[in-house]
Amino acid sequence: MRVSTIASLIGARQVGEADININWLLTDSRSLCFPESTLFFAIRTPRGDGHRYIQDLYSRGVRAFVVEEIPDITASSGECAFLQVENSLVALQRLAERKREEYDIPIIGITGSNGKTTVKEWLYQMLSPDMTVTRSPRSYNSQIGVPLSVWGLWEKSQIGIFEAAISQPGEMEALERIIQPTIGVFTGLGSAHQENFQSMEQKREEKMKLFAHCKTVFMPTPGLSALEADRDLCRQVCRHLGMPDDVIEQRLAQLEPIAMRLEVKQGRHGCMIINDSYNSDLNSLGIAMDFMNRRPDRADRQRVLILSDILQSGVPPRMFYEHVAQLVQMRGVECFIGIGPQICDHAACFDQLQAQCQFYPSTDAYLQSQSFAMLRDSVVLIKGARSFHFEKITQALEQKVHETILEVNLSAVVDNLNYYRSFLDPNTRIICMVKADAYGAGAVEVSKTLQSQTQVGYLAVAVADEGALLRSNGITKPIMIMNPEMTSFDTLFEYNLEPEVYSFRILDALIHAAERAGITGMPIHIKLDTGMHRLGFDPETEMPRLIEKLQHQTALVPRSIFSHFVGSDSDSFDQFSSEQYRRYLIGADALQAAFPHHILRHMNNSAGIEHFPDRQMDMVRLGLGLYGIDPRNDSIINNVSTLKTTILQIHDVKAGETVGYSRRGKLTRDSRIAAIPIGYADGWDRLFGNGNAYALVNGQKAPYVGNICMDVCMIDVTDIPCQEGDHVVLFGDQLSPSLLARTVNTIPYEILTSVSHRVKRVYYHE
Ligand SMILES: *Cc1c(COP(=O)(O)O)cnc(C)c1O
Numbered sequence: 001m002r003v004s005t006i007a008s009l010i011g012a013r014q015v016g017e018a019d020i021n022i023n024w025l026l027t028d029s030r031s032l033c034f035p036e037s038t039l040f041f042a043i044r045t046p047r048g049d050g051h052r053y054i055q056d057l058y059s060r061g062v063r064a065f066v067v068e069e070i071p072d073i074t075a076s077s078g079e080c081a082f083l084q085v086e087n088s089l090v091a092l093q094r095l096a097e098r099k100r101e102e103y104d105i106p107i108i109g110i111t112g113s114n115g116k117t118t119v120k121e122w123l124y125q126m127l128s129p130d131m132t133v134t135r136s137p138r139s140y141n142s143q144i145g146v147p148l149s150v151w152g153l154w155e156k157s158q159i160g161i162f163e164a165a166i167s168q169p170g171e172m173e174a175l176e177r178i179i180q181p182t183i184g185v186f187t188g189l190g191s192a193h194q195e196n197f198q199s200m201e202q203k204r205e206e207k208m209k210l211f212a213h214c215k216t217v218f219m220p221t222p223g224l225s226a227l228e229a230d231r232d233l234c235r236q237v238c239r240h241l242g243m244p245d246d247v248i249e250q251r252l253a254q255l256e257p258i259a260m261r262l263e264v265k266q267g268r269h270g271c272m273i274i275n276d277s278y279n280s281d282l283n284s285l286g287i288a289m290d291f292m293n294r295r296p297d298r299a300d301r302q303r304v305l306i307l308s309d310i311l312q313s314g315v316p317p318r319m320f321y322e323h324v325a326q327l328v329q330m331r332g333v334e335c336f337i338g339i340g341p342q343i344c345d346h347a348a349c350f351d352q353l354q355a356q357c358q359f360y361p362s363t364d365a366y367l368q369s370q371s372f373a374m375l376r377d378s379v380v381l382i383k384g385a386r387s388f389h390f391e392k393i394t395q396a397l398e399q400k401v402h403e404t405i406l407e408v409n410l411s412a413v414v415d416n417l418n419y420y421r422s423f424l425d426p427n428t429r430i431i432c433m434v435k436a437d438a439y440g441a442g443a444v445e446v447s448k449t450l451q452s453q454t455q456v457g458y459l460a461v462a463v464a465d466e467g468a469l470l471r472s473n474g475i476t477k478p479i480m481i482m483n484p485e486m487t488s489f490d491t492l493f494e495y496n497l498e499p500e501v502y503s504f505r506i507l508d509a510l511i512h513a514a515e516r517a518g519i520t521g522m523p524i525h526i527k528l529d530t531g532m533h534r535l536g537f538d539p540e541t542e543m544p545r546l547i548e549k550l551q552h553q554t555a556l557v558p559r560s561i562f563s564h565f566v567g568s569d570s571d572s573f574d575q576f577s578s579e580q581y582r583r584y585l586i587g588a589d590a591l592q593a594a595f596p597h598h599i600l601r602h603m604n605n606s607a608g609i610e611h612f613p614d615r616q617m618d619m620v621r622l623g624l625g626l627y628g629i630d631p632r633n634d635s636i637i638n639n640v641s642t643l644k645t646t647i648l649q650i651h652d653v654k655a656g657e658t659v660g661y662s663r664r665g666k667l668t669r670d671s672r673i674a675a676i677p678i679g680y681a682d683g684w685d686r687l688f689g690n691g692n693a694y695a696l697v698n699g700q701k702a703p704y705v706g707n708i709c710m711d712v713c714m715i716d717v718t719d720i721p722c723q724e725g726d727h728v729v730l731f732g733d734q735l736s737p738s739l740l741a742r743t744v745n746t747i748p749y750e751i752l753t754s755v756s757h758r759v760k761r762v763y764y765h766e
Contacts, residue, residue: 032057262288274381289333295379322349433460444469508549520554530563536563601619608620653670655668674714681710685708
């Protein structure tokens, strides 16, 4: 589409004469690939402003921009086109609407709480042998993702499948106008947190708006399991489209599970492996490469892409691999490894690349070449169609694993952050607590994920070494040290870490050390004791002396002043919380009155954010909730960590026998007893033993039998069909740490932070 056509379609005022042909729409400057035919939409969101990236994109060759304000950049007007509109996001949506209207083909619109992406991909698998299908890449289902998806319609498209998701009332109308589905699919309503909806009923009604103009809407037959419901929907839709029943059943039987995750694993020789087994196509390849490039620890590391043949319907392979080559070039991949007969045939497409390229006819040929053994300190993105069995490559590159792992869902961390953001004013900054190795989830990976979120103002850890570790791993956000030790001041100075100061003893020592190191203006955070009686200055008696000291030096500057609620998680302390808040304000007001600059204020922790939104002030400190645990009840917000293992061995043991040390596990019936590799040396509480708690085997409760040993423990699987090697969940989505905590009289914080470091952390993105 020409720029001038787009200008008239979206009702824009055009400044600059360039009238180039546009193939690609861009909203995130980091994903630029084909600058000469890209139109960039400068979108303003609470989290950022696309106008800031225009100069950079111009220098990388982009010439067409949709803007709300004409930027002041050094370009001659003949070279560029600026399309000025009132709202760039609305313009993007309107353009997609116009594009959609050109197509008189069946369009399937999918919404619901779960399973949207699975249903979309499965429908694609079932329909694509017979027709050219255009669908949303991955889960591009938002206000921005949907228009970008619909833009993918092209002259060969015979059917479109698009998913739509909303996070608040009023959003679905816009998505409906863009998708204009003729066939609706509703995957059902989950009981997940309501966030911005008043009720289930309201949420359902909002979602249903997608189907306002559909002739037919499908819903799963009631009573089916989630997996069966997804298949049932696919069956109904295919039947509606005229596919014969025998073909449907045959294709249903061949459906491949949809991996929605990008898995990140530690590999051998310092390599980092990113494994993407999601359906292969150009879009998802681009997304995976962006993911690789956005990892802050990738600097100085060689980037490697291992890619199989991609079987893309509709596009001639030659053109397709030329696109792949261009992506490889634009994303700065230094080593490209192509595997498969088709990619070998098109090796010439990669001739012009600066990257070092290797081609192998099969996965086995690559593994036999042993060339993978040469990879050192690289980031390796592995992306292959299922038939190529790239898991063999992953296994060859992976470190040996202890069989118990803590799986961490980094997307859920962001979802939880957004959940708490919904209680906050957009200007309130969030201090993300990543102390204690991010409550056990792994501070480095969690911080990398949080670093790109603009509303996150600070990361906070307990001790200086934790902060230094983050800095060494490329974390540049401000870092607060909650409990600086006297011996760690040099680390604070060297790594630009901002300590909490809670007593005159530490204040004097810090001033002394900073002055000796020639430091001025170092930000510090003043802690007040308002009732916890742990650490902090007394706001009612110690402020004059504190102010006096701070005013008579230039080494340190008070950046913030804060305190901590003792019981924001329970209504029964509300009165005491108010009293704490009153005392806090006395101290904070006194300090502020003594300094001309604004001193930031913060008091709320996770529970406080939800419970006392009117006390949010400048910042809040988000801990437990970030990791998915609701501090005010036993529920899980979005599950982040799953502790899982596998069954080592199963014994049939007769009634009357005992299991484990000291014969504590007396069996009253003939039993099947499974041994699993986790014990108190992994941080698994001995008190869980002897039936006090249970693990989940294939979704069913398996109580611990006998005492928990050092490295192993036993569970009763008498009533559960299972075998050696099966997965066991120790905590996770269906078995919350809060529940386990109650059985042994502790709190979920302790369960999470006790998982020892020998338990490997495996990260993934959904
Ligand atoms: C750990 C901590 C928090 C976070 O508390 P959560 O209950 O996990 O949200 C907040 N403030 C301070 C001072 C902390 O030490």
